[in-house]
Amino acid sequence: MTSKQQYRALCQQANDIPIFIKDWWLDVVCENWDVAIAMNGDKVAGVWPYNVEHKAGVSIIRNPVLTPYMAPHIFYPHDLKPSKRDSFEHEVTESLYKQIHAKVWSISLMPGQKQVGFFVANGFKINPRQTFLMPLQDDEQNIFARLHEDYRRNIRKAEAELTITNEPELLPELWQYQKATLDKKDVLMHFNEQQIQKLFNACLQHNCTALWVARKEGVVQAILWHMWDETRAYYLVGSKNPAVKDNRAMTALIWKAISESKKMGKATFDFEGSMDTGVEKFFRNFGGERTLYLVVKKTTSRLWKLKEILRG
Incomplete structure (x- = not known):
């Protein structure tokens, strides 16, 4: 069974996978998606679906169209102590990341994912953005x-x-x-x-x-x-x-x-917040909780770096 087949089966069983990384969503918005899977014994510890594009010979991972978040999803053991939760997330994220290979990265993580140290240590630039979450x-x-x-x-x-x-x-x-x-x-x-x-x-x-x-x-x-x-x-x-x-x-x-x-x-209503001042004010007045999410970027392609310089 391939990782993709395993993930499709998992999407039928797990009830907490966000809509933006479900297999059927990815089938619609991606031409070439795949998934990294990390195991904890015989149980799935985490998954990281990703969309691979190729332009001018450069492999690129970025959010597909109409997909605000594209991030790893962690399955925490039920008996995991709160003090070990962050370490577990870090280890699983690292295991998933090692399975994914691309020259250029530009993805938005889910609100609440805070492994800044991991991404910085692996050469990513971090840009915080905001949304508003209304608890229900x-x-x-x-x-x-x-x-x-x-x-x-x-x-x-x-x-x-x-x-x-x-x-x-x-x-x-x-x-x-x-x-x-x-x-x-x-x-x-x-x-x-x-x-x-x-x-x-x-x-x-x-x-x-x-x-x-x-x-x-x-x-x-x-x-x-x-x-x-x-x-x-x-x-x-x-x-x-x-x-x-x-x-x-x-x-x-x-x-x-x-x-x-x-x-x-x-449990929550996500406004898909904006950095636009007018939109931000409009959403803010609904009384939701301002919540940051991370946009992580990295490039090891000289061609892509030159392209970014020329674009200003």
């Missing part, structure tokens, strides 16, 4: 109370003015709204309509997604792509209709996604 263990009323008072007011008004429904067939409109928004900012889209549709269809097949659409008098105001795995829910892509001026719709849609995530029993 509390009751919905207390979660709602975490929101900024202006957001709570807007959501209450939106409840009287907007209808919010799950409309998967409107995914092309979401892509068009997103493209129009980024074009206005002169920002390049990192995915095309075919890529987002293919991934969305796969999520539908695995019953882990919804496309929330806010309408006012029948007119679409905004759309949000909501997805989830066994423990966490995510806001992956969302956009306002550029032809309307309603500023409450996105706030209402995010609250809808949070509320539905709570009803499904998810």
